[in-house]
Amino acid sequence: MAQIKKKKSELPVSDNKGLMFLRENLGILIALAILCVLLSFLPATSSSFLSSQNIFNVLRQISTNMLIACAMTMVIILGGIDLSVGSIIALSGVIAAGCVARYNLPIAAALLAGVLVGTAIGVFNGFVISTTTIPPFIVTLATMNIARGLAKVYTGGSPVRVMSKQWQFIGGGYVGFIPVPVIIMVIAVVATALLMNKTKMGRHIYAVGGNAQAAVFSGIRVSTVKFTVHVYAGLMAGIAGIILASRMYSGQPTAGEGAEMDAIAAVVVGGTSMAGGAGKIGGTIIGALIIGVLNNGLNLMNVNSFWQDVVKGAVILLAVFIDYIRNKNA
Amino acid sequence: MSKKILLEMHHVHKRFAGVHALNDVSFELREGEVHALLGENGAGKSTLIKVLGGIYQADEGEIHIDGNKVEIKGVEDAKKNGVAIIHQELVLVSHMTVAENIFLGREFGKGVLVNRRKMNEEAQKLLDEHQVHIRADVLVGKLTIAQQQMVEIVKAISQNSKILVMDEPTSSIADKEVEFLFETMRELTKRGVGIIYISHKMSELEQICDRVTVMRDGMYVGTEVVKNTTKDKLIAMMVGRALENYYTRDYHEPGEEVLRCEHISDGNMVKDVSFHLKKGEIIGFAGLVGAGRSETMKAIFGLTKDVSGEIMINGGKVKVTSPVEAMKHGLALVPEDRKQEGLYKVQSVRFNMTIEVLEQFIKGISVDDKKEIELTQKYIDMMSTKTPTQMQKIGNLSGGNQQKVIIGRWLATNPNVLILDEPTRGVDIGAKSEIYVIMNELVKKGVSIIMVSSELPEIINMSDRVYVMAEGRVTGCLNHDEVTQEAVMLLAAH
Numbered sequence: 001m002a003q004i005k006k007k008k009s010e011l012p013v014s015d016n017k018g019l020m021f022l023r024e025n026l027g028i029l030i031a032l033a034i035l036c037v038l039l040s041f042l043p044a045t046s047s048s049f050l051s052s053q054n055i056f057n058v059l060r061q062i063s064t065n066m067l068i069a070c071a072m073t074m075v076i077i078l079g080g081i082d083l084s085v086g087s088i089i090a091l092s093g094v095i096a097a098g099c100v101a102r103y104n105l106p107i108a109a110a111l112l113a114g115v116l117v118g119t120a121i122g123v124f125n126g127f128v129i130s131t132t133t134i135p136p137f138i139v140t141l142a143t144m145n146i147a148r149g150l151a152k153v154y155t156g157g158s159p160v161r162v163m164s165k166q167w168q169f170i171g172g173g174y175v176g177f178i179p180v181p182v183i184i185m186v187i188a189v190v191a192t193a194l195l196m197n198k199t200k201m202g203r204h205i206y207a208v209g210g211n212a213q214a215a216v217f218s219g220i221r222v223s224t225v226k227f228t229v230h231v232y233a234g235l236m237a238g239i240a241g242i243i244l245a246s247r248m249y250s251g252q253p254t255a256g257e258g259a260e261m262d263a264i265a266a267v268v269v270g271g272t273s274m275a276g277g278a279g280k281i282g283g284t285i286i287g288a289l290i291i292g293v294l295n296n297g298l299n300l301m302n303v304n305s306f307w308q309d310v311v312k313g314a315v316i317l318l319a320v321f322i323d324y325i326r327n328k329n330a
Numbered sequence: 331m332s333k334k335i336l337l338e339m340h341h342v343h344k345r346f347a348g349v350h351a352l353n354d355v356s357f358e359l360r361e362g363e364v365h366a367l368l369g370e371n372g373a374g375k376s377t378l379i380k381v382l383g384g385i386y387q388a389d390e391g392e393i394h395i396d397g398n399k400v401e402i403k404g405v406e407d408a409k410k411n412g413v414a415i416i417h418q419e420l421v422l423v424s425h426m427t428v429a430e431n432i433f434l435g436r437e438f439g440k441g442v443l444v445n446r447r448k449m450n451e452e453a454q455k456l457l458d459e460h461q462v463h464i465r466a467d468v469l470v471g472k473l474t475i476a477q478q479q480m481v482e483i484v485k486a487i488s489q490n491s492k493i494l495v496m497d498e499p500t501s502s503i504a505d506k507e508v509e510f511l512f513e514t515m516r517e518l519t520k521r522g523v524g525i526i527y528i529s530h531k532m533s534e535l536e537q538i539c540d541r542v543t544v545m546r547d548g549m550y551v552g553t554e555v556v557k558n559t560t561k562d563k564l565i566a567m568m569v570g571r572a573l574e575n576y577y578t579r580d581y582h583e584p585g586e587e588v589l590r591c592e593h594i595s596d597g598n599m600v601k602d603v604s605f606h607l608k609k610g611e612i613i614g615f616a617g618l619v620g621a622g623r624s625e626t627m628k629a630i631f632g633l634t635k636d637v638s639g640e641i642m643i644n645g646g647k648v649k650v651t652s653p654v655e656a657m658k659h660g661l662a663l664v665p666e667d668r669k670q671e672g673l674y675k676v677q678s679v680r681f682n683m684t685i686e687v688l689e690q691f692i693k694g695i696s697v698d699d700k701k702e703i704e705l706t707q708k709y710i711d712m713m714s715t716k717t718p719t720q721m722q723k724i725g726n727l728s729g730g731n732q733q734k735v736i737i738g739r740w741l742a743t744n745p746n747v748l749i750l751d752e753p754t755r756g757v758d759i760g761a762k763s764e765i766y767v768i769m770n771e772l773v774k775k776g777v778s779i780i781m782v783s784s785e786l787p788e789i790i791n792m793s794d795r796v797y798v799m800a801e802g803r804v805t806g807c808l809n810h811d812e813v814t815q816e817a818v819m820l821l822a823a824h
Binding site for chain 1: 633652653654656657663665670671672673674675676677681685686688689692694695696697739
């Protein structure tokens with residue numbers, strides 16, 4: 001009889017999650033650190049960069065991108081893409097502002113309406129993507145145009161203004177010394193991280209993105225997973241929309257233009273593969289921070305905004321390139 | 331066997347960061363010979379072929395072609411010296427025609443204009459010459475995998491290749507097509523082409539190969555003339571020890587009936603299939619490719635819509651319309667196509683092992699890491715899976731170890747009925763034999779197993795009873811003591 005040696009191997013000690021996080025994100029963490037050190041010592045920025053006011057400023061600026069980047073991470077891990085989030089920002093913003101300016105609804109109800117509109121677009125995306133085989137790229141390209149169009153139709157193309165201190169709380173207010181959008185961002189990041197790392201749904205998202213056919217064999221309800229993720233993306237974009245509308249005292253039909261690309265940039269810089277099946281929220285957080293700090297630094301240095309785009313593009317390419325080299329040598 | 335020597339590789343060494351992938355390997359190929367290269371996964375076969383094909387350069391050693399020493403520094407050098415490699419994954423362009431593929435990069439015509447008609451004619455002439463019955467103007471994407479392989483062969487020959495390397499060409503094609511492939515190969519050898527044939531399948535050696543060279547752990551073990559050797563001897567050479575009782579099976583009286591399927595049809599490939607399974611029994615499902623065996627398993631596992639017929643588990647009638655329900659009733663299905671239907675390739679061994687039993691350690695938003703690690707380790711040990719750590723990406727493991735993880739994943743669900751669809755496909759011999767041992771242990775513990783397999787020896791040596799299917803129907807059921815290759819084939823060709 002063929003002998004099988006059953007080695008009673010030692011149980012591995014529980015993995016050190018912190019160490020793994022460091023190892024996985026070493027490249028971009030170093031990039032972020034270099035960026036921060038540079039900005040702290042460069043004569044043009046050293047006086048302002050490390051002030052607490054500026055730090056909160058950066059965090060507030062990245063809050064909306066962080067929200068949709070979190071959702072985008074999930075969508076991309078699922079093997080898809082969501083191009084509609086930028087337009088959802090505009091639509092939910094103008095609807096929320098319209099509810100106050102045009103129908104005199106209470107501010108809380110108006111904000112809720114804005115979030116619900118965003119979620120509804122997510123429900124629509126999710127429904128089509130989970131029940132058909134139309135590629136998510138096409139579906140969300142369509143809803144991107146539809147949502148942007150609806151925002152323009154509703155407003156006639158000009159901003160819907162809301163002048164009230166209460167309205168401004170969500171986007172510009174503070175709790176203690178912390179800006180409200182930063183608090184919302186932290187809650188969203190923690191919620192997304194918990195969802196992805198600590199729940200069955202999170203595992204299922206990785207499984208469906210890694211191999212949808214195998215997921216069917218594993219008894220995973222693939223369409224439920226896809227639906228949930230796209231609804232979540234709509235929800236996050238809706239929240240981002242009301243934050244932005246609040247901060248700008250108005251719902252603007254052009255708000256969030258290109259926001260989907262900034263989110264994708266944060267996700268990709270954070271090391272999530274566009275092929276799906278792998279990636280981490282932690283990486284996306286660092287990715288969004290890099291992009292935010294970079295924007296801030298360029299502003300502090302008074303770099304022309306046209307050049308800022310060029311620098312941003314170069315940094316994205318560089319970050320992904322470093323990742324590519326690391327993977328090749330691994 | 332006094333034909334001219336086409337290729338000699340002398341004392342080849344190749345080292346990768348600390349691994350001695352080729353250790354003093356020598357190999358020889360004669361004109362008109364099919365020379366098999368045999369060895370388990372990781373034995374160094376592909377490395378040797380890559381050295382010959384110019385993808386790797388040898389650290390030491392010499393290559394002689396037609397008696398002259400040659401330097402193969404790149405793919406171009408290999409081509410120049412008449413070496414062509416037909417890779418396992420085909421590299422034809424599927425939306426181009428056969429002719430365009432054959433002459434890719436050396437199109438006919440003047441300047442940028444391609445003389446399509448002349449190219450088609452030339453290609454057709456080549457195909458006919460080699461008795462490959464394919465039209466030159468059809469799109470490659472419309473061909474079967476076997477036909478595509480033959481196009482690759484013709485392409486190689488048209489480039490004056492004398493040394494053809496075929497890397498597991500039959501791993502993904504049907505039996506009938508294998509015969510066509512072999513005919514093409516025989517025809518080539520008559521013209522003096524030498525073929526190096528890499529395969530896991532022992533049965534093919536006798537059919538097509540003249541000599542066989544065995545490798546193990548990067549080393550040359552020996553070369554045998556196929557006619558004068560035995561399968562057992564070759565296996566012993568491959569694994570480095572004699573595998574007495576390659577199959578492990580202790581027969582015992584099976585218990586109560588645990589599963590009965592009556593008149594299962596899926597409106598397509600499965601027609602009125604009935605069978606039953608007792609506790610502690612292994613039943614085999616034999617038949618030709620396309621007989622509807624895998625489809626039957628998918629139907630009872632809830633993967634197919636609109637299945638008619640009755641499924642009874644432990645005597646009670648049940649309805650199974652999804653894998654989740656099937657799992658609730660104690661069924662488990664290890665799928666046929668590991669890559670497509672089983673692996674989460676970019677994820678870890680641990681992720682792959684526990685994906686179906688998440689509820690055992692995830693409650694709401696709290697994950698019991700320790701329990702997950704223990705669970706994973708339990709099935710790694712049970713399946714004697716070789717992996718450096720639990721966090722290793724499963725894509726980096728060998729086929730055999732991947733399969734063990736997938737089987738472990740399903741064992742973790744504690745099934746009463748385990749369905750194994752081609753459990754040893756693409757698995758090396760050592761791992762195969764270990765999988766049989768595990769199957770034997772499982773049935774001793776009272777698990778019942780349905781094994782779908784295209785490998786008759788495995789069906790014959792492991793099953794209590796064998797159902798044979800042909801064209802979607804069960805054409806017969808044979809008891810352990812009446813199963814022979816002939817009896818099965820007779821029913822399979824029904």
